[in-house]
Amino acid sequence: MKWTFLLIMICSSSSLYAQEMTELSIIKQQVKSKRISSYDRSGDNHDNLQHIKHGEKRVIFDVKGTGIIQHIWITMGPEPAILSRNDIIIRMYWDGQAYPSVESPIGPFFGQGWNESYLFTSAPLAATPTDGMGLVSYFAMPFEKGGRIEIENQSGREINTLYFYVDYVEMKQLPLHAGRFHAWYNKQLTGPVDSVENEHWMFGPGKPNKTGKDNYLIADIKGKGHFVGVNYYVHSPTPYWYGEGDDMIFVDDNVLNGTGTEDYFNTSWGAPQAPYATPYFGYARVNNDIGFLGRTHLYRFNIADPIYFDSLFRFTIEHGSMNVLTLDLASVAYWYQDKASPVPAIPDAAARKPQPMIGPSEIHRWRNEWRKSKGNNPTLWGN
Known part of the structure; x- marks a missing residue:
């Protein structure tokens, strides 16, 4: 299956490259x-x-x-x-x-x-x-x-x-x-819908999410056009994996349901250990911390596979499976429409401020509070 996917990607890229080369050979008029x-403008070098x-x-x-x-x-x-x-x-x-x-x-x-x-x-x-x-x-x-x-x-x-x-x-x-190019930035500090960060059913059964009501919003578009990609920035305060959050894309009267963040961004079995890049998808930044604690930047551009819409396009994604994780999320969505349309106002400077990093010292302080709550028994290990 891995090699089949690779072959599809190579064939798709080669086909687009051939189209671009053919277009490049055409002598334009006017x-x-x-x-x-x-x-x-003075001719000096203060450019x-x-x-x-x-x-x-x-x-x-x-x-x-x-x-x-x-x-x-x-x-x-x-x-x-x-x-x-x-x-x-x-x-x-x-x-x-x-x-x-x-x-x-x-x-x-x-x-x-x-x-x-x-x-x-x-x-x-x-x-x-x-x-x-x-x-x-x-x-x-x-x-x-x-x-x-x-x-x-x-x-x-x-x-x-x-x-x-x-x-x-x-x-x-x-x-x-010819469509008009659009792009919109969003940012949100998400939280678990019931206050419990219940990823992977760690604290009991999950609460199914069929509507996408509390999903993070990447794009919300009215009109006709096609979606061509997203830069997605994830800051996780927990070492637990955030990538089980499903993508739910509402297109006109249809819903494109996905199977997880990692899957939409063409990865698998968690985040990579090092950055990697392809023309259309990749991880430009990975966390270098404990588990999935820290910042990751994922991207996917729908150049070979635009998502077409006639009247409505709403791209949402869960923050953890069934929206159970606190995450500092930001994104920039890119699309074309048949006419120049306004985009929503973006978050202001205060709302855009990144959350502080969490590292071993913070985790050690939390451990200390847990030990205090247990009477500081010298045999406490933490499991």
């Missing part, structure tokens, strides 16, 4: 390559925007007419330990609309969770050397009546330097049925 970048204060917004791309953004590259200073990428917001507006169709912290959008900095490689998005500070997108982003990209600084300190490229093509008209 198409002009264009670029907006932060280059120094960046500078001194973006807390609370300030800067427009880095504002083009009228018809075109498709093909590539974005952004980097900024100072480094993430000083300037939180979790608190720099990127928004994108299409066709002259006053509302954004893309709204997300810039780090999570490009595959960097919790204001951490690490390498991330996928087909549409990447965070490149050094240490994941080069933020890259190859998502196609069409617009018919103009496109605008805005950066807002909510970090509490100044952005010293912001470098960027936005490469796009200008054309007379878009390809037939």
Whole structure:
């Protein structure tokens, strides 16, 4: 079965590659390559925007007419330990609309969770050397009546330097049925629905979840389009495995029921011990702690297998089997719609703040409290 799956993946990737190569060979008519970048207009080498204060917004791309953004590259200073990428917001507006169709912290959008900095490689998005500070997108982003990209600084300190490229093509008209690119960030500190973290029926029978009522929300979309992927950031305060949480995807009048977090993200039997990357799925960050304690970043892009919807798409996932675990969850969902539509407001800076790490010292303190509750008997072991 393992080799069958690998063969399917290779054949699927090869087929898409062949289509891309065929498309690449076609000489386009009435198409002009264009670029907006932060280059120094004086001809000197100060190729960046500078001194973006807390609370300030800067427009880095504002083009009228018809075109498709093909590539974005952004980097900024100072480094993430000083300037939180979790608190720099990127928004994108299409066709002259006053509302954004893309709204997300810039780090999570490009595959960097919790204001951490690490390498991330996928087909549409990447965070490149050094240490994941080069933020890259190859998502196609069409617009018919103009496109605008805005950066807002909510970090509490100044952005010293912001470098960027936005490469796009200008054309007379878009390809037939070209959709508009959308992305939305969400974050939630989940809790067990009945206050008991009853994973793997450790404390008795579970309470079946058939409706998805208390699931974590990855996307909630009204309209017509197709879903193309998600970056999913999980911080677990327990060493117990969170991956039994099932995906439940509501598509029009149908439900796509999955068998677990690990299964939706094309993994198996728990989280890997080291990061790995494929073009469409992988673990960009794994915890290096006890069991599944700590932070993991999973991604899956539905490039070969978009999920199509005509009127409704709601992507939910359980936090632990039957929603029994406390988890600090965040995600960025990506999709196309037949027209530019607004996305919900994203959590504010206070709500986006990552939960603190839990490690051996905290566990030892909890053990000490347990021993005290048992009279500090010297023979107490802990089982």
